[in-house]
Amino acid sequence: MATTYLSLNYHIVTATKDRRPWIAPSWRPRFHEYLGGTSRGLEAVPLAIGGVADHVHLLIGLRATHRLSDFVRELKKAGVCWAVRHGDPAFQWQQSYAAFTVGTSQLEAVRAYVLNQEHHHAPRSSAEELQDFLRRAGVSYDPKYFE
Numbered sequence: 001m002a003t004t005y006l007s008l009n010y011h012i013v014t015a016t017k018d019r020r021p022w023i024a025p026s027w028r029p030r031f032h033e034y035l036g037g038t039s040r041g042l043e044a045v046p047l048a049i050g051g052v053a054d055h056v057h058l059l060i061g062l063r064a065t066h067r068l069s070d071f072v073r074e075l076k077k078a079g080v081c082w083a084v085r086h087g088d089p090a091f092q093w094q095q096s097y098a099a100f101t102v103g104t105s106q107l108e109a110v111r112a113y114v115l116n117q118e119h120h121h122a123p124r125s126s127a128e129e130l131q132d133f134l135r136r137a138g139v140s141y142d143p144k145y146f147e
Contacts, residue, residue, distance in 0.1 A: 004064060006063070006064050007061075007104055008061060008062045008063070008064065008066075008101075009047065009059065009060070009061050009062075009101065009102040009103075009104070009107060010058075010059070010060050010061075010062060010068065010099050010100065010101060010102065011057065011058070011059055011099070011100045011101075011102050011110050011114070012057070012058040012059075012060060012072060012097060012098070012099045013055060013056070013057050013058075013097060013098045013099075013130060013133070014055060014056055014058075014072065014076060014093055014094065014096075014097040014098075015054055015055035015056075015093070015094045015096075015097075015126060015130075016053075016054050016055065016091070016092065016093060016094065017092035017093060017094050018094075019054040019055070019094075019126060019127065020054060020090075021053035021054050022053065022054070022083070022087070022088045022090065022091045022092075023051060023052070023053050023054065023055075023056070023083070023087070023088075023091075024053070024087065024088065025053075027086060027087045028051070028053075030086065031056075031079070031082065031083060031086075031087060032049040032050065032051065032056070033049075034078075034079070034082045035049050035056065035058065035075060035078075035079055036049050038074075038075055038078040038079070039058070039060055039075060042066075042071055042074055042075065043063060043066075044060050044061060044062050044063070044066065044071060045060065045061035045062075046058065046059075046060055046061075047059040047060065047061060047107065047111055048110075048111040048114040048115050049114065050114045050115045050116070050117040051117050052117050052118060052126065054126050055126045056079075057113075057114040057117060058075075058114070059102065059107070059110050059111055059114050068099055072097050072099070076093045076097075079093065080092065080093060098130060098133065098134070100133065100137055127146045130146075131143075131146060
């Protein structure tokens with residue numbers, strides 16, 4: 001084979017420190033756009049970015065040369081710099097994040113989910129949402145981190 005073909009798509013979820021509602025609706029769309037531009041600058045493909053006041057969802061296509069942890073670290077670092085300058089000077093991310101692989105057949109459903117976060121969070125909190133994702137993905141977790 002003369003070349004390598006890959007489909008490496010990730011649904012990444014990262015929350016603000018202590019899940020504080022720092023991402024205000026007035027600057028949230030620009031923040032998401034900035035995260036998309038930063039992703040492109042890191043040679044990833046942003047497929048969808050959405051979120052609410054205390055967390056962000058990203059549907060991202062990565063290259064074989066990316067290391068997920070490095071990508072997320074650089075994205076979060078850039079996000080803090082932007083948010084402190086243009087949004088809320090107290091802004092911080094939690095150190096942790098969640099990431100799930102997404103098959104090609106699920107891309108459109110995940111994309112729609114990521115872009116419709118306000119609707120999804122009307123009936124439940126971001127912590128409840130993440131616990132549901134973890135259960136469905138078969139990932140064990142300690143409930144104390146969600147108290």
